[in-house]
Amino acid sequence: MIRVLGIGNVLMGDDGFGPFVVRVLEALYPCPSGVEFIDAGTPGLDLTPYLFGADAVIFVDTVSARGLPGEIRVYDRDAILQVPPQMRTGGHDPALKEALLTVAAAGGGPSRVTLVGAIPEWVATGVSLSPRLEAAVGPAIHAVVDALSSMGVELERRAHPLAPHIWWAAAPQNLTHPAAN
């Protein structure tokens, strides 16, 4: 099983990049058998169930890295873990690294890990991406398609792409609500 996991909070601006990319990905490509596209939110250690039983995992997430907002960087497992996780006060703080290490401690988890990371511009309360991150969605999808290809999975584009199901970014529909009448 290969899992493509979009990580991030869709209510926090550019932090929602991962889920956004996964929604666009599934709109453009049917998910082949043996692969899962998952909008995983910000699961912390609850990522571990997605790592057990997976041969390979591709994360799409925002990254704290040197560079300009909107740049896409691709990392492997060693690069992700190069900066070790820190002692945390809250047990539920973001935990992608912790989840990888925890699964490793248990002797399971994917043999191959890829992180497609975007440098965010604007992380604050809000349901849309900054223009630079919106422009980075296409390159991120390329990176995911390439990563899958290197694992022997070729995605086939839909002849007629679906509308991406990015429900959180829709404007409030207060005028069309039945109660308004």
Add this chain to the structure above:
Amino acid sequence: MPRITIDPVTRIEGHLRIDAEVDGGVVRKAWSSGQMFRGIERILQGRDPREAWLFTQRFCGVCTTVHAIASVRAVENALQLDVPLNAQYIRNLILAAHAMHDHIVHFYHLSALDWVDVVSALKADPAKTSALAESLSTWKGNSRMQLTAVRDRVKGFVDSGQLGIFQNGYWGHPAMKLPPEVNLLAVSHYLEALEYQRKVNQVVAILGGKTPNIQNLAVGGVANAINLDNQATLNMEKLYQVKDILDDIQDFIRQVYFVDVCAIGALYADWLTYGKGVTNYLSVPDLPLDTKGTQFDFPGGVIMGGDLGRVQAIETFNEPFFKENVTESIAHAWYDGNWSRHPFDEDTEPKYTAFEDAGKYSWVKAPRFKGAPMQVGPLAQVLTGLALGHKPTAYWATKTLDTAGSIAKTTLTPAVLHSTLGRHAARMIRTQVIADLAQKHWNLLVNNIAKGDTAIFNEPVFPKGEQRGFGFHEAPRGTLSHWIVIRDGTIANYQAVVPSTWNAGPRDEKDQPGPYEASLVGNPVADAERPLELIRTVHSFDPCIACAIHTVDVDGNEVANVKAV
């Protein structure tokens, strides 16, 4: 006075910061500060109340389900909408499974290493460890062979210098006191618990459609069509999958979690005296048994000043005693103004200043009940349960105190629960009761369906004008409440008063400290560079204040351009 600041995440996540003044090796004064503005409630204004739960379950990536349930309950309360029995039972099963998952993860993966020295486990004799384990439980995973394999695996990590997930522990700290055999047993259970927390979460996935964000909720019920013979709906096959998992997890919780907490409680008995803090306790009733939310399997109530004899019960989803007495103060929080208001009347206007000990120092507001700080969470759940004569809680509390007492060769009374390790014990006691009640609610659901009732949903109707509602849920970390003002069918105001706000909140306008702050006072600190003792007390609350964003730190540098609003 020397000061310790634990502020491990100084980048954009900005989570929990703890400051403590230490004198003579003891904490004299403490501050708890949330380091990130959220204000996510503002996104909800103007939206359809029927969709609010989709957004609220994205508040936090770990506590998804609890914010979804509190939200639909708030809207149902505003409309005085009944919820069909099947929907209540299905929701209850999801909540119970989520809580068991959450408590197992908290104890083993997020806090056990505050007490368990992984490196010391290498010195353990697996045969002696196995013999010790067999004297405490009949768990199948405690064989000499398995324990040898665990020891060898940990040795492999240490020898290679790649401690992985274990590298951040305070190994060899003078406050670590377990014998090597107990450390090895705990490390083995740490690894086994990974499998069980994953397993119990499958109940949430089977009934909720998906984790971490469930899809089966609706204002007025659930979306799980029930047809026992249809593959696409909730059927007998899926119900038996759920039953099998509930059986397995109950076994683990009774045979492993129970014993481990009793042993740690007995071997760290001094931690039954530290960390008391605020002894006002608040919990709300949960696991509703009827369509209107007037009967529950878990009681809730208010205890002031630790006086269990004068508990006041919270009895229904409409309880005015709860509805009328909750306020939030921003006297010491980074918001514009200096008010204390009811959630219906609050606003969320950020105004950041520096961290000022005597002024504003946190993004977390300070919730109060009748003006008093309240401790929420499993300890409040267990104490109100004991005070209100809840038999399952009393059974497991007694069994826990007796077992820990017999290991420590002493007599333990419920008074020891007001403490750092008391919070861990209470969380385990609550988990035992949840495991039992999950079985009960599975039976209630199956029997109700067998009677021919397949109702799952009552359509909400939004009248013109304004309705106000509140919905509560006794979540793993304690009392969660959502407060909604609906105007002409759309959301006019929304506030979430979350458990970790009650516990992690700052001082209020009367300078009364919050529960984290109060509980740290009197804690010993052996080594100010490695303040393990402070971490122990803070972790005992199971802090979860800002999983709101999630950026991977790849090269340890600040993000180029982050607006903090």
